[in-house]
Amino acid sequence: MATTPIDDFLLLIISSPSGAGKTTLCNRLRGEFPELRFSVSHTTRAPRPTEVNGREYHFVDEAYFKEMVRIDAFAEWARVHNHYYGTSLQEIDLARTKARGVLFDIDHQGARQIKAKLPEAVGVFILPPSLQELERRLRGRGTEDEQATVRRLQNAKGEIEHYGIFDYVIVNDDVEQAYGKLRGIVFAERSRRARKAALCEALLLESRDKV
Ligand code: ADP
Numbered sequence: 001m002a003t004t005p006i007d008d009f010l011l012l013i014i015s016s017p018s019g020a021g022k023t024t025l026c027n028r029l030r031g032e033f034p035e036l037r038f039s040v041s042h043t044t045r046a047p048r049p050t051e052v053n054g055r056e057y058h059f060v061d062e063a064y065f066k067e068m069v070r071i072d073a074f075a076e077w078a079r080v081h082n083h084y085y086g087t088s089l090q091e092i093d094l095a096r097t098k099a100r101g102v103l104f105d106i107d108h109q110g111a112r113q114i115k116a117k118l119p120e121a122v123g124v125f126i127l128p129p130s131l132q133e134l135e136r137r138l139r140g141r142g143t144e145d146e147q148a149t150v151r152r153l154q155n156a157k158g159e160i161e162h163y164g165i166f167d168y169v170i171v172n173d174d175v176e177q178a179y180g181k182l183r184g185i186v187f188a189e190r191s192r193r194a195r196k197a198a199l200c201e202a203l204l205l206e207s208r209d210k211v
């Protein structure tokens, strides 16, 4: 018997430098695959005008976040662009009971921690076609002030250096093409032999019973 239960539950991590388009692609995935539950992280950064507490993030202050760290409430956490972000263990438990998978929008530090704890997790890294285009998108989104924008652009190289921990890399040049690749990964991962072993065995049992 395998010690790690490999089943139909998909743990999908999406990471990218800020502005490459992972939120855009994640939102498309969430629309097409509602059975993949989006993991709502906790963060100490302030909400953007369109963000709703409990939907994009659980927005908390630093004291609350640090208390969660102290009581071991996180599956992973990291300091990213000068703020704290973390995935609570509860988010993963909720997905396991309510959904067929979980979608993490987290940085490379979080991806590394999740993969260490849950090696069956699949990591997808989204890249911009160029750093110039990354800057254009980040500025075009207009959600960060100048200081935060510069920090995010400076951190981009550090993010890209960690491409090696991911299973797939998608260049988000044309969004339709990039999304086509991402949904292709979901279908391919769902079709892995290891995830279908129980189904194969059930078919074999059925044919054996008929003898
Ligand atoms: P991230 O979540 O990685 O920080 P977003 O999904 O917020 O990035 O995308 C950053 C900006 O770039 C948004 O304004 C988004 O609409 C835009 N964008 C995303 N993908 C593309 C693309 N393929 N071509 C042009 N603009 C894009």
Ligand code: 5GP
Pocket: 014, 015, 016, 017, 018, 041, 042, 045, 076, 077, 078, 080, 081, 085, 086, 087, 105, 106, 107, 108, 109, 110, 111
């Ligand atoms: P943003 O502030 O643009 O929403 O996110 C900034 C960065 O933090 C992104 O790279 C995003 O993937 C990452 N992030 C969001 N939630 C988490 C989390 O729970 N853990 C970690 N490690 N990173 C996160």
